[in-house]
Amino acid sequence: MDRVTHSLCRVLRSLTLGALLLGSGAADAGPVPIPVINPSFEANPVSPGCFAVFGPQGWEAFDPGGILDSSLDVLGGLHPQGGPYYVAPPPDGQHVAIVFLSGDTGTTPAGLRQFLGATLEPNLRYTLSVGVGNIASGTGPPPCDVFGFFNLDGFPGYQVQLLAGGVVIAQDDNTLDGQLGEGEFGTSIVELDVDADHPQIGQTLEIRLINLNLPGTVAEPGIEVNFDDVQLTATPLGTKCPADLTGDGVLDFFDVQLFLAAFAASNEAADFNGDGLFDFFDVQLYLQAFAAGCP
Structure with missing residues (x-):
């Protein structure tokens, strides 16, 4: 992991903590x-x-x-x-x-x-x-x-x-x-x-x-x-929730953990803006998706 990526991951961990403390969000609307x-x-x-x-x-x-x-x-x-x-x-x-x-x-x-x-x-x-x-x-x-x-x-x-x-x-x-x-x-x-x-x-x-x-x-x-x-x-049915990387219907620490791992490995799951790069803009989009919760 290069120094820039390491710094971005630290920023992501810090910024996401507040969202996690506010509780998780449901990924799908109920019946x-x-x-x-x-x-x-x-x-x-x-x-x-x-x-x-x-x-x-x-x-x-x-x-x-x-x-x-x-x-x-x-x-x-x-x-x-x-x-x-x-x-x-x-x-x-x-x-x-x-x-x-x-x-x-x-x-x-x-x-x-x-x-x-x-x-x-x-x-x-x-x-x-x-x-x-x-x-x-x-x-x-x-x-x-x-x-x-x-x-x-x-x-x-x-x-x-x-x-x-x-x-x-x-x-x-x-x-x-x-x-x-x-x-x-x-x-x-x-x-x-x-x-x-x-x-x-x-x-x-x-x-x-x-x-x-x-x-x-x-x-x-x-x-x-x-x-x-x-x-x-x-x-x-099938309400999309981009931040729910685990696919378990709940936004929580495990989704953040998966994003961090994907980002560090330059995995396409972390390329949130689809430009082929792994940078601050992907982090920003993931944080926005996480904070917005899911329908």
Whole structure:
């Protein structure tokens, strides 16, 4: 290392100390929630331990086969507290959505859908998470015991879908099947990275929560799926942060250390102005990038 380079490195260490003492900066913006109406199905109250038949507020029926009849094939809500249906409280709040299909079992799927007030945008990672429940058999507490015993053993399968312009762009196709015991909830995760060339950019986003209505048996009819805690977020993809030389998403001492090593070795990673030289102007640009933080 020549004397000039050694001096520049000492200057860089000195100037960077102040920035490090102020804390590190995130290299990527965090997830931004996309609003979902009535995401945990709390808008239609139901008595503890009971269920009710209705269309949950903010949601529409998804019924491609026309099987929903408000009798044996229904949508609605359940308040599990005090009942035999779940071993733990719902993922969020007190209520869950019902997609109950006992009349036309093994025919066509049905469920819930919601069109969002957002469109598909480029350079984002979309993450959709939904609680999916495998309800247990039992009789509800009074006054809901009048409905008698429900054999809810088995599981009819589910899909959690994200759509844009009516086209499915990502889905969880029943991956929790076989993992959910009777009376248990699991979390379905759907992720999609959208680049600038995606054909559905600008199209309205939609969420679907579907009971696949797969055929069961007499002992395990598998007629109901419950849903809860629907969340959708968007996170910026590939936000460039020149000062984050480690690529770990945080600006800290290790990035400075790498710059110093690259500068001393005349490595192109330290040639911040791209002129093929390693001098004060590269140091100055790196310091500016470090001090500015990252988007």
